[in-house]
Amino acid sequence: MGGSVRQQQDGRSQTPRGLRTSPTGRVPQWVLDEAVGGRQPSAAWRAWTPAEPPALPARKQRPWAGIGTAVVVVAVLSAAWFLGLLPGVATTDADRTAPSPGVEASDGRLGTPLTPPAAGGTFAFAQLQDDGVTPVAYDPCRPVHYVVRPDNAPYGGEQLITDAVAQMSAVTGLRFIVDGATDEAPDEQRQPFQPDRYGDRWAPVLVTWDTVTEQPDFAADVAGQAGSLAVSVGDGPGVYVTGAVELDAAQFTDILSRPGGQAVARAIVLHEFAHLVGLDHVDDPTQLMYPTTSDVLDFAAGDLAGLSRLGAGACEPSL
Numbered sequence: 170m171g172g173s174v175r176q177q178q179d180g181r182s183q184t185p186r187g188l189r190t191s192p193t194g195r196v197p198q199w200v201l202d203e204a205v206g207g208r209q210p211s212a213a214w215r216a217w218t219p220a221e222p223p224a225l226p227a228r229k230q231r232p233w234a235g236i237g238t239a240v241v242v243v244a245v246l247s248a249a250w251f252l253g254l255l256p257g258v259a260t261t262d263a264d265r266t267a268p269s270p271g272v273e274a275s276d277g278r279l280g281t282p283l284t285p286p287a288a289g290g291t292f293a294f295a296q297l298q299d300d301g302v303t304p305v306a307y308d309p310c311r312p313v314h315y316v317v318r319p320d321n322a323p324y325g326g327e328q329l330i331t332d333a334v335a336q337m338s339a340v341t342g343l344r345f346i347v348d349g350a351t352d353e354a355p356d357e358q359r360q361p362f363q364p365d366r367y368g369d370r371w372a373p374v375l376v377t378w379d380t381v382t383e384q385p386d387f388a389a390d391v392a393g394q395a396g397s398l399a400v401s402v403g404d405g406p407g408v409y410v411t412g413a414v415e416l417d418a419a420q421f422t423d424i425l426s427r428p429g430g431q432a433v434a435r436a437i438v439l440h441e442f443a444h445l446v447g448l449d450h451v452d453d454p455t456q457l458m459y460p461t462t463s464d465v466l467d468f469a470a471g472d473l474a475g476l477s478r479l480g481a482g483a484c485e486p487s488l
């Protein structure tokens with residue numbers, strides 16, 4: 170095939186997107202979600218009151234991300250990358266922009282996606298292949314590695330991540346492997362191939378608890394953001410190779426300190442990990458992928474159907 174590798178950033182709609190390239194070679198901003206207009210006052214999260222006792226007036230929707238309920242979500246800072254070299258063809262390590270192809274690739278899928286509820290439901294993918302139907306997904310024939318930067322983590326934060334990953338694995342069939350702690354900081358210009366830090370492979374998914382200094386969006390109501398980076402060889406399909414999950418350290422500390430906050434925190438982490446593997450928001454308040462929080466604190470039928478599809482991607486050992 171051609172001599173270039175193209176990478177694409179998370180998209181946000183069901184509109185088919187070509188694998189755009191950037192002639193500048195600049196690595197654009199990561200991630201993706203919740204960067205929207207129409208923010209409510211930053212007190213919204215802090216003004217949140219748990220659903221119990223039930224006598225309290227019910228607040229139907231609370232922002233995941235500082236979005237008013239009437240505001241159309243514009244998620245995702247999307248941009249494209251360009252890598253000038255096919256993986257592995259560079260003559261020196263210093264020139265390489267991608268790892269050797271097929272690291273850890275198996276002949277078959279490592280797990281089986283959960284059969285979604287028959288009833289179906291609403292879901293949307295962050296990115297579609299050129300056919301306009303097939304979602305961009307992680308390669309199910311190799312594990313999805315992730316690292317966690319423990320700095321700023323709220324009490325119980327590590328367990329929240331572990332539990333969310335376990336649930337994502339159960340639903341999608343994707344196999345996740347935690348590589349432990351990292352001191353890598355979140356970075357909108359994050360490089361997907363960092364051989365000095367992570368060796369000859371795609372950099373693992375980076376999970377961080379951000380300060381508002383690191384992630385200014387978290388100064389508002391945004392509680393988290395996440396997404397993945399897709400790469401393709403030539404005209405081949407896009408495949409996610411790494412990603413980032415950023416969680417608002419201060420808001421999670423606050424949420425977890427409240428009665429009922431554990432379930433809300435868990436729901437937000439699940440929502441973000443669903444973004445990571447390729448789900449987009451839906452305009453359906455009965456789904457966890459609705460962009461503002463609600464009484465829905467776990468994956469609903471549509472979420473599960475979408476995640477099942479995302480676990481059934483094609484294996485791409487050429488990457």
Ligand SMILES: [Zn+2]
Pocket residue numbers: 202203233234440444450460
């Ligand atoms: Zn979201």
